[in-house]
Amino acid sequence: MVKNKPAYYKGIVIGGSAGSFSLVTKILSRIKPDFKYPIIICLHRLKHIRSGLLEGLNLKSNLSVVEPYDKLRLEGGKVYLAPSNYHLFIEFDSTVSLSTEEVLNHSRPSIDHTFFSAATSFREKMVGILLTGANKDGARGIKDVHNKNGFTIVQDPKTCDVDMMTKSALQLFNPDKVLSPEEIIDFLNSL
Amino acid sequence: MAIAPTIHDIREITPVLSDKFKIDFSNYAFSFLRRRFAHIFNVLNVKSTKDFIEKIKSGELTEDFSYHFPVPDTEMFRDPSFWRYLRLKILPGLEEDKFSFWFPQLVSCEELFSLLVILKEEGVIDKAKVYCNVSSAKKLEEIKSGITDSKKIELNKQNFKRLELNHHFEDYFINEDGKVFIDKSLMTNVEFLKGNFFNEVPNTTVSFVIFRNRMIYYNAKLQVNAEEILAKYIHKGGYMAIGIKERISQANQSLFDEYEISEKIYKV
Known part of the structure; x- marks a missing residue:
């Protein structure tokens, strides 16, 4: 089924694990500075290290990257990074809610949790992107985005440092696109 | 199913x-x-x-x-820098008769046991009073027994190391047949309150409220309500700690002054 492009997107959600930091850095350094939608990023990260990742992303990003506080409202053109040791959820009113609930897929933040909540809140007005990673977290979540008519992109496993996450997703459903990193950047800049 | x-x-x-x-x-x-x-x-x-x-x-x-229903604490000594700050910067400044602490919603043992270890380490546990609201009778008995969650033991130990204390983990926690218990003598001055803090509060004001990562489950309205109740039970000059990714609501900015913002410690 070909999906109709919505008039606007409520959010772009990106998930990734091992190897995805450099790729996310590359995406944010090449994204157009006037990109108009919120980008929510959930990366697997060490629980006890609060700083470093955010600063690293901000060094090269064309958009401002923040670790959101609980109840923060999403704004277009900003990047929201799931904080260490918290799950990140999206509410119906486009605010962020954080949680210290049990780990999911050995992860907190869990990519599945972020995708599930974004899929429920944004429905067809979102793009979900799953990048390279070393476990299955994110696969069920991006399938849920697909089931709720969001637009889904899975990084081409041939271009992944570790392809377990993307292959797990591709075993569950057929995303709208399977793209290389360069193609993902081009896609985002075309929105 | x-x-x-x-x-x-x-x-x-x-x-x-x-x-x-x-x-x-x-x-x-x-x-x-x-x-x-x-x-x-x-x-x-x-x-x-x-x-x-x-x-x-x-x-x-x-x-x-x-x-x-309530979400248990993730681990003991979560955010070790918070506990270090409490030990090195807050406790030395408290007046002799004001070592009173309150957990308005204690869901599991980890935050309480973390505080007790810090108080013992600083040699102030005998003059401290710790109030805890626990909603579940079964959970209350678990906490009183001193047992810790065996699944979290390695994480708890790693966090403990990051505190750089003078004592060892084993000085505070005892392994009995594979189960790890806190030294129960540390719990002498803990008073448990039944029910939730919206309905049941200590009979006195306290110096320090520890309420980390609890209001993230509330909407904005309930958060405002909770902050107003808690502020009433903190002495003038006392403190409240919330989770590092929480903020005091806009409506209650006048009740709390930012004190150590990186650890989300506010002063009343």
Whole structure:
């Protein structure tokens, strides 16, 4: 089924694990500075290290990257990074809610949790992107985005440092696109 | 097989819970309610929303709900820098007769045991008084027994190391047949309050409220309400700590001054 492009997107959600930091850095350094939608990023990260990742992303990003506080409202053109040791959820009113609930897929933040909540809140007005990673977290979540008519992109496993996450997703459903990193950047800049 | 509650189910359940527990459950974050009810339906093997509601009304599930609904602490000494700050910067500045602490919503042992270790390490545990609200009778007995969660033991030890204390983990925690217990003498000055802090509070004001990562499950309205209650029970010059990704609501900025913002410690 070909999906109709919505008039606007409520959010772009990106998930990734091992190897995805450099790729996310590359995406944010090449994204157009006037990109108009919120980008929510959930990366697997060490629980006890609060700083470093955010600063690293901000060094090269064309958009401002923040670790959101609980109840923060999403704004277009900003990047929201799931904080260490918290799950990140999206509410119906486009605010962020954080949680210290049990780990999911050995992860907190869990990519599945972020995708599930974004899929429920944004429905067809979102793009979900799953990048390279070393476990299955994110696969069920991006399938849920697909089931709720969001637009889904899975990084081409041939271009992944570790392809377990993307292959797990591709075993569950057929995303709208399977793209290389360069193609993902081009896609985002075309929105 | 247990069912997952729908939005309609949640709207049916929340007024019943509100009536039973005297807290407005519709003021919890919606996505949290959806996940937590699904969790409860799963662990209690709930067959239907109607059945769940009837059992809440009759009181049959009151204790089980109180036990499973709140989110347990993730680990002991979560955010070690917070505990270091408390030990090195806050405790030395407290007046002799003001070593009083309050956990308005204690869901599991980790935050309490972390505080007790820090108080013992600083040699002030004998003059300290610690109040804790615990909603579940079963959870209260677990906490009183001093047992820790064996699944978290390695993480707890790693965090403990990051505190750079003078004593070893084993000086505070005892391994008995594979189960790890806190030295129960540390719990002498802990007073447990039944129920939630919206209905049950200490009979005095305290110096330090520890309420980390609890209001993230509330909506903005309930957060404002909670902050107002808590502020009333802190001495002038006392402190409140919330989670590092929480903020005091806009409405209550005048009640709390930022004190150590990186650890989210506020002064009243």
